[in-house]
Amino acid sequence: MKALNTKERNSAILKFALWLLVCVLVISLPVIISSFISSEKQNVLNKENENLIEDINFERDYFAVQIQKIMDLMGSKEANKINSETFNAELMNVVNDIKKQTEQIQEWRGDMYRNTTAIAEYLLSANKVMSSSADSKDKQLSDLNKIILEFESCGENLVDLGDEKKRDIYAALDEVEEQFNRALKMLNNYKSTLR
Secondary structure, eight states: OOOSOHHHHHHHHHHHHHHHHHHHHHHHHHHHHHHHHHHHHHHHHHHHHHHHHHHHHHIIIIIHHHHHHHHHHHHHHHTTSSOHHHHHHHHHHHHHHHHHHHTTOOSHHHHHHHHHHHHHHHHHHHHHHHHHHHHHHHHHHHHHHHHHHHHHHHHHHHHHHHHOSSSOHHHHHHHHHHHHHHHHHHHHHHHHHHO
């Protein structure tokens, strides 16, 4: 049996084959492209992962250790195991080491490192102020002790005035007045340092 309309039938089969080919290409082409892109994307992701792992290792193995050193130094200082000069020197070494290791990092991590070193430098300056105020406090106590000794000496000389019969009473009074004026001058000087 022969088909009556072979031209139309051939045309319909050809159209069906072309549409089938187009559909297969439309479905296959994104799959093929995505497989190539996926491998490139995977390579990029692998590289980013390697960078992240390297950064995490740096954070864990170096930066966390440096922060722990700073915390240990602060604990030693609070427990009076080390003096201020040693604390300042060791903290300055840690800060300089962090600066050297992180000076080339420009992203957000670099800002974090610089903030940490800035905090450590503030800690250094605060420690210097505290130690200088402790030295100043010791000097003030020493000055106060000198003034108290002068006044005690004045009091002793006043007591000795009653016992002295050989000396002229006016000469002894002049001496006491001189000591008293010297003590008063020291007290005024001390007062001006407190302002």
